[in-house]
Amino acid sequence: MAHAPPPPKDRARVPTRVPNRASRRCPSGSLSVASGASREVASLVAGGNGRTAYVVGTFDTKGAELRYAAELVAATGTPVLTVDVSTGGHGGTNAGADTSPGASPGADVTAAEVAASHPDGADAVFTGDRGTSVSAMAVAFERFLAGRGDVAGVLGLGGSGGTAIIAPALRALPVGVPKLLVSTVAAGDVGPYVGVSDLAMMHSVTDVAGLNRISRKVIGNAAHALAGMVAHPVPDAEDRPAVALTMFGVTTPCVTAVAERLAADHDPLVFHAVGTGGRAMEALTGDGLINAVLDITTTEICDLIAGGVFSAGPDRLDVFARVDVPYVGSCGALDMVNFGARDTVPERYADRLFYEHNAQVTLMRTTPGECREIAEFIAAKLNAMKGPVRFLLPEGGVSALDAPGLPFWDPEADRVLFETLEARVEQTADRRLVRSPHNINDPEFAAALVAAFQEVSR
Secondary structure: OOOOOOOOOOOOOOOOOOOOHHHHHOOOOOOOOOOOOOOHHHHHHOOOOOEEEEEOOOOHEEEHHHHHHHHHHHOOOOEEEEEEEOOOOOOOOOOOOOOOOOOOOOOOOOOHHOOOOOOHHHHHHOOOOOOHHHHHHHHHHHHHHHOOOEEEEEEEEHHHHHHHHHHHHHHHHHOOEEEEEEEEEOOOHHHHHOOOOOOOOEEOOOOOOOOOHHHHHHHHHHHHHHHHHHHOOOOOOOOOOOOEEEOOHHHHHHHHHHHHHHHOOOEEEEEEEEHHHHHHHHHHHHHOOOOOOOOOOHHHHHHHHHHHHOOOOOOOOOHHHHOOEEEEEEEOOOOEEEEHHHHHHHHHHOOOOEEEEEEEEEEEEEEEHHHHHHHHHHHHHHOOOOEEEEEEEEEOOOOOOOOOOOOOOHHHHHHHHHHHHHHHHHOOEEEEEEEHHHOOOHHHHHHHHHHHHHOOOO
């Protein structure tokens, strides 16, 4: 890639750590590398208790933009540390500057220092091959950031390569630590970059390739957003036990009623069961941040079995085999598989029963055969759970669409679902199935869920 010619020798380099009163009060700390995996850091929910705002990117190609962002953050009185995650040599800011791999003109932390955090050392990063270097630098930066004790928030700038380097480290930071990534790819599918974290991505509109009337605005807004989040952290939550609930539009009345009944003594955390919701709930449970689970809406398993768009993957429910927490589950929305607009439904399903939830969401009714597969999947996972389990079967229908006179009412499919669960689940005193004559959204069913929760939480 071509680089701009270096400035005249007598031109002063723009400082990246801009002097301010706050930085004198709050030094950024040492440059020690990580001693353990970032998962150790991600086991806590944080509210921005560090001291320093980090501005991160590839200084070999985006130095001016990164320095501009750092100056704006520092001008608010926030201590700033710039970090270079470049993967090759570059021309520097002065004639005769170091062009060796890892040299970082204009950055407080050099790419070489970051690369040293890689388990196999810096040589594993600076390989000369772009693909392997980008992947290795992502590992190194994640470990580097995990070892820092002063992170108040992070702003990253990047194209596709920089985004691939920066996103994993930001994704691994605790929920609540401000994390913002200005990226050229943020207008597309950002799921692989965000995962189940609270990483915010902002589309750069233009390429991150020089300061112009567009990039100054976008990067400036991002810098001020980070500064605001760092300056005004949200207080930590109260100490009520956290209870996770899974919800879909067609199970909202049930989940809302249950959450309201529990709110006096618990902190209800509701997760939208669209794939990322189930994964986020289970990730937080695995990190010890969830005290109990009301997995009312297990619909993501339908999409796994039938190829819908909201699958949480084959690992759904596995965390409960590793973590001993009370688990109350149900069959919420197991009557449907989710697709996008009607014309996105696979041709093999052309003769199936559909319901158009809206122009972008098409629901397909599960068949008795699919319900059998779904029940077998759930039963195997329930049998492996460590903690006390109650799983409720709503005979009056598993969603707002599964009731007499409504589009997805199919007593035969529901019968197969329930009977397969009863045949496959190994019931014990701590693991029980409970039938209810009500629809999942009836008040009586919400009351039954709360009663089951109270029973397993004793």
